[in-house]
Each structure stands twice: as C-alpha cells, then as structure tokens.
Amino acid sequence: MLRPRISPCLLVHKGGLVKTKQFASPTYVGDPINAVKIFNEKEADELIVLDIDATRDRVEPNFRLIAQFAVECRMPLCYGGGIKTVEHAKRITGLGVEKVAISSAAVENPALVPAIAEAIGSQSVVVVLDVKQGGGYDVWTHNGSRRVGQSAEAAAAAMEQRGAGEIVVNSIDRDGLMKGYDLALAARMRAATRLPLTMLGGAGSLADIGAVIRTCGVIGASAGSLFVFKGAYRAVLINYPAQAQKDEIIRSALQPAGDRVVS
Amino acid sequence: MITIVDYGLGNISAFLNVYRRSNIEARTAATPGELEGATRLILPGVGSFDHAMEQLQRSGMRATLDALVLERRVPVLGVCVGMQMLGRSSDEGKLAGLGWIDGSVTRLATLMADQALPLPHMGWNDVRVVSSDPLFDQLEADSRFYFLHSYYFACDRPQDALALASYGREFACAVHAGNVYGVQFHPEKSHRWGTRLLQNFARL
Numbered sequence: 300m301l302r303p304r305i306s307p308c309l310l311v312h313k314g315g316l317v318k319t320k321q322f323a324s325p326t327y328v329g330d331p332i333n334a335v336k337i338f339n340e341k342e343a344d345e346l347i348v349l350d351i352d353a354t355r356d357r358v359e360p361n362f363r364l365i366a367q368f369a370v371e372c373r374m375p376l377c378y379g380g381g382i383k384t385v386e387h388a389k390r391i392t393g394l395g396v397e398k399v400a401i402s403s404a405a406v407e408n409p410a411l412v413p414a415i416a417e418a419i420g421s422q423s424v425v426v427v428l429d430v431k432q433g434g435g436y437d438v439w440t441h442n443g444s445r446r447v448g449q450s451a452e453a454a455a456a457a458m459e460q461r462g463a464g465e466i467v468v469n470s471i472d473r474d475g476l477m478k479g480y481d482l483a484l485a486a487r488m489r490a491a492t493r494l495p496l497t498m499l500g501g502a503g504s505l506a507d508i509g510a511v512i513r514t515c516g517v518i519g520a521s522a523g524s525l526f527v528f529k530g531a532y533r534a535v536l537i538n539y540p541a542q543a544q545k546d547e548i549i550r551s552a553l554q555p556a557g558d559r560v561v562s
Numbered sequence: 563m564i565t566i567v568d569y570g571l572g573n574i575s576a577f578l579n580v581y582r583r584s585n586i587e588a589r590t591a592a593t594p595g596e597l598e599g600a601t602r603l604i605l606p607g608v609g610s611f612d613h614a615m616e617q618l619q620r621s622g623m624r625a626t627l628d629a630l631v632l633e634r635r636v637p638v639l640g641v642c643v644g645m646q647m648l649g650r651s652s653d654e655g656k657l658a659g660l661g662w663i664d665g666s667v668t669r670l671a672t673l674m675a676d677q678a679l680p681l682p683h684m685g686w687n688d689v690r691v692v693s694s695d696p697l698f699d700q701l702e703a704d705s706r707f708y709f710l711h712s713y714y715f716a717c718d719r720p721q722d723a724l725a726l727a728s729y730g731r732e733f734a735c736a737v738h739a740g741n742v743y744g745v746q747f748h749p750e751k752s753h754r755w756g757t758r759l760l761q762n763f764a765r766l
Contacts, residue, residue, distance in 0.1 A: 300728070370575045
C-alpha cells in the first residue's frame with residue numbers, strides 16, 4: 300500500500316533554521332544541518348526545506364547550502380527558495396535533491412513549470428501554493444505579501460496542466476498556530492487536482508495529522524512547528540513519531556468510519 | 563570494488579554515504595579508466611530518459627560499461643531512471659536504452675488508465691518479493707521503499723520480475739536477469755530497508 304507521507308518542513312532564514320507564525324516573526328530554532336541529522340535518525344518519510352529569503356532578497360538559490368543538505372539527507376529531499384530558471388532546477392537535482400519546489404516564480408511565469416518539467420521530469424517538480432482565506436482561498440506570493448488574484452483550486456489545476464508533479468498547499472492563516480490543518484481547504488484541494496498533494500500549515504499534534512489523512516486519504520501531511528517544538532512553551536526539541544506510532548496513525552485514519560473506535 | 567557510475571545525474575553522494583556507514587568500500591567513476599577494477603556497478607539516474615542517455619553517452623563510459631556488464635558479467639544495479647535505462651527504449655524519449663535486459667519503459671498512466679489515483683506514483687510503498695534472490699535477503703517479510711516516478715519497467719519475461727509494488731495495479735519494481743539488476747525505487751533514500759538492499763548488492 301502506498302502510505303501517506305508525514306514530512307517535516309524546515310524554513311531557512313539567514314543561514315539558520317527558523318519557524319514563523321502566519322509567515323511573520325521568524326523564531327530561531329537551530330542549525331538546519333543538525334536538524335537534518337536528527338530527522339535521519341528518526342527515519343522521517345521525507346524532508347521539505349524552504350529558503351524563505353532567496354525570492355524576497357532576489358538572490359539565486361544557495362547552492363553551497365543545498366549541496367550540504369543533499370549530502371547529509373538520508374531521506375528524500377524537496378528544496379525550494381529562489382528557483383527561477385531551468386538551470387537552477389537542473390543544478391539542484393544534479394546535486395542529488397529529488398524534488399525542487401517552485402512558488403512565486405511558477406505563478407508569475409507560466410512557461411517555467413513546463414520548461415523545468417521537460418528538463419528534469421514532472422515527478423521532480425513541486426509547486427508550493429501559499430494560500431490565504433478571503434471569500435474563498437486565494438494564492439499569495441513573496442512570503443504572503445502579494446495577492447495573485449487566482450483561487451487555490453484554479454492555480455492547482457493550472458499547475459497540473461503545465462506539468463507539475465506535486466502540489467504543496469501552505470496555509471498562511473494556520474502557519475505556526477498549531478491548532479490543526481484547515482480541513483475544508485484540504486478537501487477542496489484534493490478535489491481540485493489529481494496530482495499528489497501535501498498539506499502544510501497548522502499541525503499541532505499527531506491527531507491533526509490523522510485528521511487530514513482521514514479527510515483526504517493518501518496525501519502528504521507536512522508540519523514545521525509540530526516537529527521542532529515541544530510543549531505549551533514551545534521549547535525547541537526536534538521530534539518525529541516512531542515507525543509503529545506512524546503506522547498506527549495511518550491505519551486508524553484510513554479505516555472505514557464505521558470501524559473506528561471512539562477514544 | 564563497488565563503483566558508482568558518475569555521469570552527472572543522480573545522488574552519487576547518497577550511495578557513498580550508505581556504504582561509508584556500512585563500512586563497505588565504494589568509489590565513483592567518471593571516466594573509462596576509473597571503471598577499471600569495478601566488481602559491482604551502480605547506475606543511478608534522475609530526470610528524463612533521453613537526458614540521462616545523452617549524459618551517459620557524453621561521459622565516454624558507454625563502451626567500457628558494455629564490456630564490463632556484457633562480457634565480464636560484472637553485477638550492475640540500475641536505480642530509478644538508471645533501471646529504466648537498462649531496457650530497449652522508453653515511451654518518455656526517442657533514444658535507445660542500454661539493452662542489457664529485455665523490456666521497455668511505459669507510462670504508469672497507461673497501466674492504470676481506469677484508476678482515479680494520483681500520478682506520479684510518489685511516496686513509501688510496500689514491496690512484495692516474488693522471486694527468491696540474495697538482493698532481497700531479510701527484506702522478504704516487511705520492506706518499504708521510496709518511489710518517485712511516472713514510468714515503469716515492463717519486462718518481456720515475467721520471470722525477470724524480482725519484486726512487485728502495487729499502485730492500483732501491480733508492476734515490477736525490481737527486475738533481474740543474469741548479472742543485471744534494476745530497482746525503480748530509491749534504496750539510497752529508503753532508510754534501513756534501502757541500506758539493507760545496498761548491503762545485499764555489495765555481497766552478491
């Protein structure tokens with residue numbers, strides 16, 4: 300059986316690992332490479348690393364840092380931040396990164412996703428949609444500072460047409476709040492695309508991960524705060540569920556509703 | 563020695579890391595000369611089929627690889643696109659494959675045209691071993707590997723399939739004929755299961 304993925308998402312800012320709340324007030328939580336080593340030991344399903352400075356500062360991806368990630372990472376790696384050209388994408392996959400994530404550039408330049416998919420294969424092209432609730436759900440770019448004027452569902456369908464291989468939906472409203480995924484958004488996105496889907500933003504407990512899997516079936520559940528903070532005071536402690544715990548969350552989330560034990 | 567073919571594609575360092583942690587010697591080869599003395603070959607690969615074949619041609623290692631695999635019978639493991647390159651051809655491209663094992667590469671979408679499953683096939687899936695082989699030693703009961711692909715290797719001879727994965731339908735995710743092995747998943751990124759498989763390959 301193909302399993303739902305439970306994927307830590309790490310944000311890189313000024314060379315350090317940070318966690319934001321609603322895309323603002325980044326808190327320093329440690330050294331990113333050290334975090335990768337801990338997630339290796341914990342056998343995380345995959346890792347998403349997003350450089351949140353590159354696009355805003357209009358700089359190229361930090362290839363030296365990416366090479367370090369690729370060498371250390373013993374699980375599949377998705378890297379995003381500042382990827383604007385086919386050459387960037389080729390260079391990053393050449394360093395041993397399985398997937399490249401494109402966000403602002405994919406929205407601004409409709410020709411980019413098809414060109415990158417042609418060069419490195421659709422399966423390695425991930426489009427990250429930053430989404431904020433208005434009347435419906437709108438796509439925003441540049442760390443949530445520019446509204447695109449397109450719904451999240453329409454954007455996902457367009458990216459699928461253009462050759463993306465996966466959609467990551469990042470809820471700006473829920474980011475860092477640890478109060479649960481936006482399940483209504485998750486259900487809408489699952490209906491909007493046939494691509495593999497990953498939800499990010501809001502997870503505060505393993506039960507929240509179970510809930511998004513119950514809503515959408517076999518998808519990716521990604522989280523930042525949940526896997527870097529522990530307890531009500533948000534003490535920094537890298538954590539991740541053990542294999543047996545993970546299997547149990549998935550088993551219980553995917554069983555038919557009638558068989559569920561209420562606890 | 564275990565030699566990872568470095569033609570500019572695929573996660574070479576991930577394979578080296580697995581072997582380093584396993585205390586098994588491994589090295590890379592980027593020229594025909596560096597292939598000398600290889601007792602095991604790993605052919606990695608990512609991206610599109612034609613790009614991978616072009617890169618391999620451009621590396622200048624093709625003739626030496628053919629000699630090692632077809633004449634000297636050195637065991638070779640193709641990984642992901644590296645596995646797809648072992649066949650005659652791919653629906654993804656126009657170039658010919660290496661032709662080391664009889665089969666061709668087909669779109670998963672064709673295999674599962676009647677299924678409403680997300681594509682590409684991406685994530686951790688169980689692998690069912692269907693033919694006893696030392697490559698899957700201690701992996702017969704419970705093994706899961708990381709997949710990321712839109713195409714799969716269709717063997718001409720069903721008996722060449724070593725293991726199957728199921729995604730709507732079953733397909734061969736590991737193939738074997740003589741000294742040629744291929745796996746569609748990424749053992750170098752599949753934690754303890756992948757490490758075990760790469761150790762098994764080293765001990766064949």
